[in-house]
Amino acid sequence: MTADGLPRGATGAPGAYVHVPFCAHRCTYCSFIAQEGKREEGDFFEGVEREIRARQVEASGGALAAIRGFDSVYFGGGTPSYVDPLRLGRVLGTLEEVFGISSNVEITVEANPDDLDVSRLLALRGIGVNRLSIGVQSLVDAELLPLERRHDAAAARRAVSEAARVFGNVSADLMIGIPGQTRETLLASVDGLLEAGVTHLSVYLLEIDKAPRLVALKKERPELFPDDDEMADRWEAVDERLTAVDVPRYELSNWARPGFESRHNLKYWTLTPVLGFGVGAHSYDGRKRYANTGMLTEYLRRTREGISPVATSEEEQEDLPRSKEGLMLGLRLSSGVPSDTFEEISSLLPSESISRLEDTFVAGLLERADGRVRLTRRGVLLSNEVFSLLV
Numbered sequence: 001m002t003a004d005g006l007p008r009g010a011t012g013a014p015g016a017y018v019h020v021p022f023c024a025h026r027c028t029y030c031s032f033i034a035q036e037g038k039r040e041e042g043d044f045f046e047g048v049e050r051e052i053r054a055r056q057v058e059a060s061g062g063a064l065a066a067i068r069g070f071d072s073v074y075f076g077g078g079t080p081s082y083v084d085p086l087r088l089g090r091v092l093g094t095l096e097e098v099f100g101i102s103s104n105v106e107i108t109v110e111a112n113p114d115d116l117d118v119s120r121l122l123a124l125r126g127i128g129v130n131r132l133s134i135g136v137q138s139l140v141d142a143e144l145l146p147l148e149r150r151h152d153a154a155a156a157r158r159a160v161s162e163a164a165r166v167f168g169n170v171s172a173d174l175m176i177g178i179p180g181q182t183r184e185t186l187l188a189s190v191d192g193l194l195e196a197g198v199t200h201l202s203v204y205l206l207e208i209d210k211a212p213r214l215v216a217l218k219k220e221r222p223e224l225f226p227d228d229d230e231m232a233d234r235w236e237a238v239d240e241r242l243t244a245v246d247v248p249r250y251e252l253s254n255w256a257r258p259g260f261e262s263r264h265n266l267k268y269w270t271l272t273p274v275l276g277f278g279v280g281a282h283s284y285d286g287r288k289r290y291a292n293t294g295m296l297t298e299y300l301r302r303t304r305e306g307i308s309p310v311a312t313s314e315e316e317q318e319d320l321p322r323s324k325e326g327l328m329l330g331l332r333l334s335s336g337v338p339s340d341t342f343e344e345i346s347s348l349l350p351s352e353s354i355s356r357l358e359d360t361f362v363a364g365l366l367e368r369a370d371g372r373v374r375l376t377r378r379g380v381l382l383s384n385e386v387f388s389l390l391v
């Protein structure tokens with residue numbers, strides 16, 4: 001924890017997110033706002049520029065006046081490494097001009113291994129990027145096939161090693177539950193990424209509900225898919241392996257070498273303002289949350305015609321960090337939440353929920369230690385049970 005009560009790596013300063021909706025090929029399991037090809041790349045980035053500039057008035061004296069000096073900028077997608085790095089550089093220049101960017105900013109680009117040759121890595125570094133988040137998913141060729149990833153394991157290893165050499169701060173995504181994966185092949189992927197030099201790992205459970213081809217495969221070959229217990233076992237194996245090599249977990253699905261936690265993602269879990277730009281981007285400005293349209297054609301039309309791309313917006317909420325939702329987000333972090341915040345918020349729950357929440361301490365899902373409340377390892381596996389009491 002930092003002196004002002006924030007988890008290690010969090011700063012409390014605002015960040016910016018830019019959603020780039022283009023991918024070379026759509027993976028079977030994709031649930032993101034992304035489309036194949038980049039025909040509209042030029043128009044899209046013009047739209048992003050206009051969107052940022054349209055907030056100039058708000059940023060210089062209006063509603064967003066308090067949001068100055070981003071200390072993280074995150075290009076997510078889609079695949080931002082698939083587009084011309086100079087376009088990302090121009091977005092950075094505009095963000096700097098309108099909102100200001102802190103001198104020690106963390107600038108992350110999500111990337112796919114097949115984009116990352118040395119010249120692309122150097123071009124990204126040249127525009128100021130200092131962190132990559134690479135979608136690897138697995139280092140086993142047979143596991144990459146049903147996901148329809150465009151890279152093979154060797155290309156992923158090469159890309160991660162090169163990126164680690166150029167940036168020194170590289171995250172990789174892995175998946176639990178890929179058809180045909182075993183506990184051993186998953187751990188081999190973890191080890192391979194550590195050897196290649198990652199400083200951060202995000203490990204997610206593969207969800208197939210919205211992936212028709214994977215649903216069909218499961219019907220045909222159910223033995224390729226793990227059940228919930230097996231998924232939990234694999235997650236624990238990953239947690240044990242990474243903890244043993246000094247890459248502790250700091251959030252439900254995220255592990256990092258100390259000092260390499262994602263500053264940007266910590267803003268979401270600590271409810272620190274992040275302004276989102278681009279298709280489907282979400283914003284929290286410290287008072288309320290809103291989201292841009294998720295349709296590229298609509299986004300292009302609105303930004304071209306000078307209309308705000310915001311499609312949905314929540315009511316202002318006075319103290320979101322001290323709400324049930326803030327509590328749930330805080331409990332995702334390994335550092336948990338201050339005990340007094342936990343007691344204050346949980347005391348407002350219906351009496352039945354309060355007593356069921358107390359039961360989760362007895363059952364070993366939550367623990368009180370050092371003035372804080374946090375999920376235990378078992379609690380992480382059953383976090384939905386705890387969170388359902390806070391809804």
Ligand code: SF4
Pocket residue numbers: 022023025026027029030031032033034077078079112135
């Ligand atoms: S690279 Fe990511 S965003 Fe693009 S299609 Fe695959 S899963 Fe979706």
